[in-house]
């Protein structure tokens with residue numbers, strides 16, 4: 001079986017019966033997922049095998065021109081999309097079963113729907129939209145209301161890389177200035193994207209705009225800004241470590257990366273972050289967006305990591321995020 005030995009423990013996590021959820025939740029150590037999305041449905045989603053081992057080349061004439069380029073090895077169990085109309089309910093039930101609180105990003109109204117369904121589980125986050133063709137005055141006003149009156153806690157997911165824009169670009173400086181003034185952490189997409197993202201799926205996407213060092217000028221202008229580098233700048237580990245050394249207010253999340261890249265390299269990347277001394281700035285996350293089983297699966301990857309001590313696992317799964325988000329420490 002492609003998933004290997006450690007998948008036994010993952011299957012145990014995935015297969016636990018929901019009937020006992022109410023009884024077991026209190027006994028399960030708390031977890032924070034710092035990177036979720038307030039989707040209602042994911043009609044595009046198909047069953048997937050996480051951590052595919054390869055990306056496939058394509059030929060502009062003969063294909064196959066797949067938008068992410070993952071190879072398609074079989075696995076068991078696959079991750080399955082929720083039945084129609086059941087997505088939010090299924091994810092929130094998983095959060096209850098696994099004792100997870102999550103930072104849920106999206107439009108203000110979509111996030112509020114999730115929050116109303118599970119106020120104790122959802123930490124709300126929202127961000128400005130596209131820069132090209134956007135309305136900055138309106139966006140700024142919306143953010144100010146969200147963070148000062150509606151209880152939103154994180155500015156994210158900021159997707160500048162998809163537009164080929166650097167986080168230090170002056171066109172977005174006013175948003176970051178607001179976050180610094182209001183003492184709200186920001187979460188910026190940097191890295192990942194699969195294979196063929198720019199030439200097939202999204203012509204404005206730039207791999208180079210995921211370079212963590214592009215944050216340096218922004219951080220020089222806003223020294224108090226707290227930053228979550230989403231996807232940990234993968235795969236630019238040296239630049240990521242350089243930024244972590246230069247700026248102690250910077251954290252990384254391992255969302256997306258944790259289940260969508262080859263497992264050996266994912267583990268090596270996380271291990272490198274921890275071995276370089278930044279174990280207290282690595283945040284667990286999923287990028288949860290279609291498959292309710294993704295949460296248990298990716299928790300399993302951390303819990304089965306033989307290169308992490310029990311303390312380091314707890315830091316990644318809870319303590320670091322609690323500190324970054326200024327929540328109460330775990331009992």
Ligand SMILES: [Zn+2]
Pocket residue numbers: 157189190230231256287
């Ligand atoms: Zn992202």
